Amino acid sequence: AQSVTQLGSHVSVSEGALVLLRCNYSSSVPPYLFWYVQYPNQGLQLLLKYTSAATLVKGINDFEAEFKKSETSFHLTKPSAHMSDAAEYFCAVSRGYGGATNKLIFGTGTLLAVQP
Amino acid sequence: NAGVTQTPKFQVLKTGQSMTLQCAQDMNHEYMSWYRQDPGMGLRLIHYSVGAGITDQGEVPNGYNVSRSTTEDFPLRLLSAAPSQTSVYFCASSTGTGGSVKNIQYFGAGTRLSVL
Numbered sequence: 112a113q114s115v116t117q118l119g120s121h122v123s124v125s126e127g128a129l130v131l132l133r134c135n136y137s138s139s140v141p142p143y144l145f146w147y148v149q150y151p152n153q154g155l156q157l158l159l160k161y162t163s164a165a166t167l168v169k170g171i172n173d174f175e176a177e178f179k180k181s182e183t184s185f186h187l188t189k190p191s192a193h194m195s196d197a198a199e200y201f202c203a204v205s206r207g208y209g210g211a212t213n214k215l216i217f218g219t220g221t222l223l224a225v226q227p
Numbered sequence: 228n229a230g231v232t233q234t235p236k237f238q239v240l241k242t243g244q245s246m247t248l249q250c251a252q253d254m255n256h257e258y259m260s261w262y263r264q265d266p267g268m269g270l271r272l273i274h275y276s277v278g279a280g281i282t283d284q285g286e287v288p289n290g291y292n293v294s295r296s297t298t299e300d301f302p303l304r305l306l307s308a309a310p311s312q313t314s315v316y317f318c319a320s321s322t323g324t325g326g327s328v329k330n331i332q333y334f335g336a337g338t339r340l341s342v343l
Contacts, residue, residue: 154334
């Protein structure tokens with residue numbers, strides 16, 4: 112079975128500060144890991160994905176995440192927050208091989224607020 | 228190229244009524260899925276399809292039916308709506324179940340459903 116835990120349902124940072132959103136996963140098989148962003152009243156957009164290639168994954172809008180197998184983590188970071196980053200962020204996991212690799216298991220989400 | 232289109236955007240039902248949430252994609256994607264999003268619970272998979280004529284259950288299938296008669300369309304049917312089905316529903320599609328880095332899920336803008 113697979114699961115995802117996002118630590119912190121709400122995170123607030125100042126504009127220009129480091130963004131760190133935490134995600135830990137549980138998976139009995141090598142996972143694929145994803146970060147999605149949801150702006151108010153919109154669907155989800157893919158920020159980045161890890162598919163067993165490089166452990167440091169770069170995504171859109173200067174976001175990046177590092178896969179750490181020893182810590183079962185896939186934390187999302189951005190060096191400098193912008194007001195437009197205010198949104199809800201979801202970490203998700205799927206099977207890395209075999210079966211329906213498109214079946215995503217989502218975390219409960221982290222709402223990021225950016226203060227001026 | 229419209230991507231994934233969901234209709235309606237908003238709907239209010241009375242308990243016991245039936246309705247169909249529509250989802251259409253114009254990207255010739257094999258894989259389509261339905262999720263519901265509830266506060267504090269992230270997104271949960273309801274049903275998914277790996278191609279025309281093939282559907283399967285996700286995490287929370289009870290109270291919902293699906294069919295996939297064409298590649299483009301994947302409607303979600305509520306046969307007898309209940310207040311517990313008040314939620315935001317998202318449809319998603321992707322190219323398939325392979326491990327390609329191009330295989331990502333595209334989400335529609337969602338349908339906001341209230342059951343009174």
